[in-house]
Amino acid sequence: MKNTYYVTQREVYAYFASPIAYVIMAVFLVFSGIFFFSYASSPGNDANNVMRSWFSVLGFFMLFFGSILTTRLIAEEQKSGTLELLFTSPVRNWEVVLGKWLASMVLFTILLLLTLYYVILLLILGGKIDFGQLAAGYVGLLLEGGVFFAIGLFASALTFNQVIAAVVALVICLIFYILGPLVVQPGTTDWLASTLNFITLQSHMQTFSQGVLDLRDIIYFGSLITLFLYGTGQSITTRRAA
């Protein structure tokens, strides 16, 4: 477990030692700021509505940020040979994978903390905010980010090439994001439709943005994260054996 912490520490260091973290933060904040501004300035929107719309659009943008943040994490180490260092050190596969995932979560958390600025702004402008709903929204966003990061890591372990990894990650993320609405007609209620809807991220995101913390949703996100992190570990092991 200590090793996981060391890996996380190093990855966070690497994010901030290179321009990656700063560029991503700047772009993220510009985009989220533009959307916040457009929601906040549209007439008749109350503070809670603004945040709810903002959460949902940010959820969509995480599709891209998720893969940008994570696809370099393993592909780059494979390329530079540092993976050989990690796997000849007394560190276990899962410790490395978990450490890297946690590092992206740390960066994402910092990003989300910076967006609390919007909340403060709304409060100053006299908005009345339901803090329960706000917290649920943030938790939902974090969990969604966690799934995308896990997918990004998985794609990163599949290939040496960061560009291919990013594309693969994006495709997998998109499938989870829009599968239900894409295939299922509104109103159909057979088992296939409900299964597809259950698999889709969006349906789980909605409950969060309504301010509901449902255990089922948390388990859903948790299992997806576990599944892809496990897949990442397995993929690294298999590639090494070849």
Add this chain to the structure above:
Amino acid sequence: MIEAEKLTKYYGRRGAVRGVSFNIGKGEIVGLLGPNGAGKTTTMRMLTGYLPATSGRATVAGFNVAESPMEVRRRLGYLPETVPLYTDMTVTAYLDFTAKIRGVPGNERRNRINEVMEMCRVADVRNKVIGKLSRGYKQRVGLAQAIIHNPDVIILDEPTVGLDPRQIIEIRHVIRDLAGDHSMILSTHILPEVSTLCDRVIIINQGRVLVDDSLANLERQGAENERLQLEVRGEANQILELLQAVPGVVDVTHLNAEAEPSEFNRFVVAGEAGSDHREVLANTLIGKGFGLLELKTAIPTLEEIFVKVITNDPIVSDDEDELALADEELDDEDDSEEDAARPVRAKHQDDDLDDMDDINDVEDEGAVEAEVKPLKATPAFLQSIDNDLDEPSPDNHKKKKK
């Protein structure tokens, strides 16, 4: 400290390492020699546990690599061929990270990092970002990472490749300073490195051990062969006759016989083993009025032994496509033949480790030889090397390039 027992690695159906066995004791420094693609890196990776072996057993510091990889990794320092550096970190931060994951306790870490930086002579760049360092520094930072946890066993894969002569000398100093408490394998294809650093040499080619002997042994036995090199001023044929008449002289070769006749002639004289002919030869030549310009004992150098061993190694059957691969001239016509052999091998690979002999039998069908035993540097062996030294056939040259 390091034991390899019939280590074998197949990439698909290509045998990169086939049944490599050796044993390295505590405090020994062993040079792993071989041409490019001989299987040095693969062997080392199997010893570290980075690559699982197809069959065979590796034991490092008393632990089986496959069964207790974590115990092995704790006692192992490894510098891979591509130095594993995080180029965006500073030297100190990088060594701090490697010390942490290698399990150096927190209270010792700082001292240990400073110590290792002094040893590897990178202390002056401690706060620089690794990506901005010169190649020599990078290599030494890589070495520092390999020894940060004071491991029992150190494995260095081509530690001096791509360095300039001054940097090579510096890194050799570092390696020599490390000798003593650590068992070390270092792979290289630079032979002087072995002479200056190692106690013992293992030469591998086509994934098999060809020679496993101490350097002192190789050199001493080489010296036992009475072989003298002379440069004499005078008429060549007269000198030749005179030399051949000296008692105890077995063979005389005129080295510049093909060149334009000249006053200065060079000869190699092979004498009966066990006696010194230098004085007799000198007296004879001077007595007859020839100008003796040079007289020295010719010892086969490591280069010569190496080239001889490699070029005399018959090509193993399944290496034909391996060589073709290396030369990038894959011939599609061979495929039918290969396909026929594939199912047999695939079946055997899934079987137990003990079945290696069977696999070899399948491969070696139609091969020149069935099994190559590691050669000891016997006098006869070195004698045969001697004989070939001065007249490398054009064929040898061709193979050497490969």
